[in-house]
Amino acid sequence: MSDDIKKFMFVNTKAPYGTVYALESLEVVLISAAFDQDVSLAFCDDGVFQITKNQNTEGSGMKNFSPAYKALGDYDINKLYVEKESLEERGLTLDNLMDLTYEDEDDDWAEKPSIKLVTRAELADLMDQQDVVISS
Amino acid sequence: MAMLHTVNKSPFERNSLNSCLTKSKEGSTILLIEDAVLGALKGTVIADKLTTAMTTKNIYVLGSDLNTRGFTEADILDGIKVVDYSGFVDLVAEHANVQSWL
Amino acid sequence: MATITVDGKEIEVDEEGYLVNLSDWFPAVAEEMAKIDEVELGEDHWDIINFLREYYEEYQIAPAVRVLTKAVAKKLGKEKGNSKYLYELFPYGPGKQACKFAGLPKPTGCV
Numbered sequence: 420m421s422d423d424i425k426k427f428m429f430v431n432t433k434a435p436y437g438t439v440y441a442l443e444s445l446e447v448v449l450i451s452a453a454f455d456q457d458v459s460l461a462f463c464d465d466g467v468f469q470i471t472k473n474q475n476t477e478g479s480g481m482k483n484f485s486p487a488y489k490a491l492g493d494y495d496i497n498k499l500y501v502e503k504e505s506l507e508e509r510g511l512t513l514d515n516l517m518d519l520t521y522e523d524e525d526d527d528w529a530e531k532p533s534i535k536l537v538t539r540a541e542l543a544d545l546m547d548q549q550d551v552v553i554s555s
Numbered sequence: 556m557a558m559l560h561t562v563n564k565s566p567f568e569r570n571s572l573n574s575c576l577t578k579s580k581e582g583s584t585i586l587l588i589e590d591a592v593l594g595a596l597k598g599t600v601i602a603d604k605l606t607t608a609m610t611t612k613n614i615y616v617l618g619s620d621l622n623t624r625g626f627t628e629a630d631i632l633d634g635i636k637v638v639d640y641s642g643f644v645d646l647v648a649e650h651a652n653v654q655s656w657l
Numbered sequence: 658m659a660t661i662t663v664d665g666k667e668i669e670v671d672e673e674g675y676l677v678n679l680s681d682w683f684p685a686v687a688e689e690m691a692k693i694d695e696v697e698l699g700e701d702h703w704d705i706i707n708f709l710r711e712y713y714e715e716y717q718i719a720p721a722v723r724v725l726t727k728a729v730a731k732k733l734g735k736e737k738g739n740s741k742y743l744y745e746l747f748p749y750g751p752g753k754q755a756c757k758f759a760g761l762p763k764p765t766g767c768v
Binding site for chain 3: 446449450452453482483484486487489490493494
């Protein structure tokens, strides 16, 4: 770890499957993890649908890539901000989302939740604190 | 004969479902597919609009697209019917015309 | 399209030798791929191959080497969860080569 660590935030705003943005963004996130930067993800607007639980693609024949979000903790990506207003506008609560967790190295590998519910205003502040924001 | 309308974009991101609801005639049928199935969920900001539309129009969602996104029949508004691919084909066959709202 | 022949079956692989259809995999496929790469698969190799297949089954991605190393350390112990050990088993890289033998796609981010 050196001083030139930058804060990267990937902002996800699109529903999965209908377009390829969600999957492509996830791949970029996994690649970015190799560069030891301070990476966080935000889910707002239709992006909140990317991490719903019980995704089942048997009928549509598409690849279900939702399990890959569960691997983010292994990649040391454990700041997943979900916008409260976006959930509410879509009739969703945190219960509709997958349990995404990470093991905290500094706390005897205790399993902790990665998802943090934030308001629209809080998310705006978080975006403002980043060095790089990549939106899709 | 009534028209079948298909909508495939999320109503939270695009206006196509709204356009379809305002321009489709009474007695017509609307089928939500791909990301548009998200509009059928309970408790959303557009739920009232759909509930009103259902008094004069038939609304369906494609079940496999709903399941793909993590939802089932229990999660959608009462009165919206779920069809599978063969139900989709039946709807196309039963209607004189299909209009796709993209 | 290139193929390899395993137990009399023609199996499609891409230009780098990875399976085109993940469902085509069975253990003899790994043995044949290893033979092509001049690696003899022992129990230690199989531990890693099986681990990768389980990881893919659960997360639908092939893990990055760093993630693989950490996860192997946790599951199989520190003496196996280090890159020196993994590179000895898979000289072309635990990400690339072990994933190939396991029938997985190339790990995301590997070039």
